[in-house]
Amino acid sequence: MSMLKRARTMKLNARHWYFLIVSIIGITVFIFINQADFLNYSLNNWIWLYALVGATLILDHFTFRLPPQGNGQSMDSSVYLACVFIYGAPFALSVCLLTLIILSLYNRKTPFWKNLVNFSIYVLMITGSSIVFSASGGEIGPIQNENIISYVIALSVYFSINVLLIGFYYVILMKSTLFEALKEFFKDIIVVYLSTLILSLALSILISSNGVFGLALFIALSTMLSYSFKQLFTMYNEIQEKAIKDQRTGLFNHSYFENLLDTEIKKSKAAETSLSLAMIDIDDFKKYNDQFGHLKGDMLLAFLGNFLKTECDPAEVIASRFGGEEFTILMPGYDENEARHFINRLRKKLNDTYFEGVEIFPAGCLSFSAGIANYRDDIHDKAQMVDLADQALYYAKKQGKNNVHVYGSGSVQEYEIDFAEDVRDIEQQLKLFLYKDVDTFKHSKRVFRYAVDMSEVLGLECTERRTFVLGALIHDIGKLEIPWGILNKKDKLTPGEWETVKRHVSWGKRIAETNERLKELVPYIELHHERYDGGGYPHGFKGSQIPRLCRMLTIIDSFDAMTTERPYQKTKTYEEGIAELRRCAGSQFDPELVELFIGYMQQRMLEQQQPAAGFET
Template sequence: MKNVKNNRQRQINDIVSIVKLSSLLLIGIIFCKEFAENGSLILYSTHSYYTLSVLFVPLLILILIYCGWSFSTKNSYEDIPNKIEISLFIVLFSLVTFICGVNQSEYKLLFLFIIITTTIQSGMKQGFIVSGVSSIIVLSMDILMQPNAVINVNFENDLILAGVFILTAWPLGFYVKVEGEHIKKLEELINVDGLTELYNHRYFYDTLLEKIKIGKRDDKPVSMIFIDIDYFKQYNDTHGHQKGDYILKKIGGIIKSAVRKDDIAARYGGEEFAIVLPNTDEGQAMDIAEKLRKEIEVTYFEGEENQPGGKITASIGVSIYPDKAKNDIELIKSADDALYRAKFFNKNRVEAYTSILDEIKKNIDEKDIELVASIKTLISVINAKDKYTYGHIERVVVYSRMMVEKLKLNEKDSKILIYGAYMHDIGKINISKDILLKKMKLTDLEWEELKQHPENGVEIIKSVESLQDIIPLILSHHERYDGNGYPNNLKGEEIPYLARVLTVIDSFDAMTSNRPYNNRKTYEEGILEIEQCIGTQFDPEIARIFIEVIKSNEGVSFYESIKMNEMKI
């Protein structure tokens, strides 16, 4: 619709430019006629050449300048240049009228050219102004030329002409206004979601690209918020799609009332919403997102008592350009990643996008950057195969950051633990989707295949020289303290220290997350199981420290934990 509107405006501007150009040519004809009739243009006379030079050379230059300006700018008129152009035409038409008889001139109708073109191009208000100015000029000439006349015939006649000027601008302006309102209505039908009255998916994409371009030009940030209604399918299944539409419409209203004037709120699809926030940093976006989350949580929705937790809630992800995304596609993806993180962290929360890969890139050799980018692609493939793995990796990274702080690890070991947490399951790329998502107990053959993922992971990263230090974590994160783990049956302190830390973290998250083959445990049940496995599966000292970390950080969001535990690595 935007392209159609631009094309229409371009066509109108082309027509207007041609009309104005024609009026300039008409002025040239008028001058020729006027001076020819007065005998001023005698062929080959010196005086005729002088007259031509004085009158027609500037006019020709004016015509050429107007042609060049009008069409080289692709008719993208701005307010001030357009007003200057209108003023110049009024002055020119006034000059023609003055030279060709002043109050008795038959060329006063020339003002209709600028009245019509201005009204078409700028609307009724500008048309009235130009018609009013034109009328004042014409009537002033009548009064100035016959100041003491008892009956000023020219003035009386030109009052009718002034009425014609006004009446030309009025209906034409009214038509332009009606057409503009009609186009605006069509735009709303095309760009606005009929249910929520927010913008639709297509308009969201078009506007996002435009805001990114403006942000790049002005060196300003552009933030994005993704919102997803928690357990919406369950609500739909319980109450029906009509009630589901009621939820969508009501939340759409909450979003619409919360966004600022320049923000773009849209229904992204299904139960997802998106907001583009120009000139907004991450902190401001997080505040707006948290305000929205709370507003949705405290609002009463019919039937919400049957939802988990007895409330309708929303999970929200936040990202920002250019700090965390280089273009519009990356901004959408990063905000979506943050949303997934919020969904995996028990929902009803706000999370900001963070990328471990960005940290890794800052701290590895330049020659290895492409290899690390390839590793990220592999992890994305794993995420697509198994959404549990995605959430698991993110949570294990969070717990690792917390342990870095608690254990007071040095800078090198901090990097190794966090990077190892990010890549510890990369070997699952070679495990079939059927095994990863199987809800029943694995067969012996399937179990043996799954147990190969630590060694597969080592094979993938061993060529990256900068990541050699994390190989022991990838290889040994399934070893047990009692020696009954895999792949090498290491025991006690034979297992690398950071691998023992990662084992506790990895196991706890596996217990407290929904997986295809078992139901999640509560944090309390997970802590209890860690305690029961001290000395058998887990290093006793590390396990006890981890329990302290979990108890002290329970309920803290991912974003908050990053801000509190972020290391300069």
């Protein structure tokens, strides 16, 4: 059984226990207070009993709901309160009992236990209000001005009991605090409660002074008032529907989704339950739009919206349109495995669902890519969760589309995709060298390839490998700021020109710091000309003050510079370059890392049977 189903079962059991306790208490109180009072009624009492039961049934039929939560309300409480004021609690309980019997016989679709719970709640409310009415000096009979305080107190207790009983129900069902439950519930129905007070007093006066005609007048007035509240709720629903729904797809819109996601994250955090979010993107939607036009594209969006709604509603998950051809599915109670299974099932079913024109898609069918993010403790707001789902969607697209990817589930795949994307971005920036200094561009590419191999030799884990290799690729980016004349000068540089060249590490650092994704590469850009003995630049760091991988980059960078043709120095063979590395080990280079690199180069030369001269790739 899934966590969601177990949670629902626990809520259901707790709710049944609560209803059972309320029913037992209500029935016990009824027996104790009523004591079969109806057996002693006169004909006039029975007439009024039937008349008031009829009024109660009519008002119950015109039950209405109040915005925004849609809590059900009816004016039948005004009848019960009037009975308490004029005839006393036993008579009011008789009206309540006969109403229960008739409702149970008339509407057999409603389970009897629901009617019994409602009856028990009314019994407790009627009894409580009657007790405080008598205790506060109220006298049963026609309405008297001097009893006005007793009437108000009785009404307050009547609805206080109602609010508490329903509040406890929401505490059990929703696991919220009693204060929060009462605050929301009271805010929604205070107007109805005040109306009921006025109506109960009006009914008491009408019955006392006008008899049956007064009761009929009251029913007409209450019915019209109930109908007005009902129309108000209908109008509210229509306006809310337009405000929260996407008109093209019929799904919830972006704004509603964001509010709902924020709410569900707070619930998941408080109750420590699972929550998953899927971001869905229709594959090759632009191709369909270009082929058939935007009108047909809108029809496809509407088709997919209806498909998602049909599939998501029974599963109790919420589909929304995020924007364009992107959709979201919010899955409360679903862990990442349940979410993956549900979205994958959805994807396969869509693949098998025909829509006109799908033949133009690469797969010959409708498909989507989806990214899933599961709520974690380190997610503090909705934006973080949306970003993770969006990143997972990106990974799904990069793996060939028509695919579902859960964020963090394929760390190797995610790393390779991110790495390839970073390499592509950096290479785009380095291509600026093609017009300014093609040698620097080629040098950066060779150093990059050396770094890829050395990351294996050093046994670097994914994060270190990424920064080291990317740092090697971008290490000379600051040379873009060096004047063309100096960068391409064939003669030996003057001291002033050499100082300008040395500043490229600082310029490169500033370039990298402007890009959030490149900031972690700054040490490789800034420190690749530091020396092991402290004689390098820009800071004169020495030994372990220089990060280990920056020391490795210095060796690679220098070896490639020595073994590649440069305008102002003699090109060395690989053997000469290796000899130079050994000569400078302990002064310019880290001696331990030098031996590792030399071992790698000797093995490479042996495998490829390279001649002594340097080469370019």
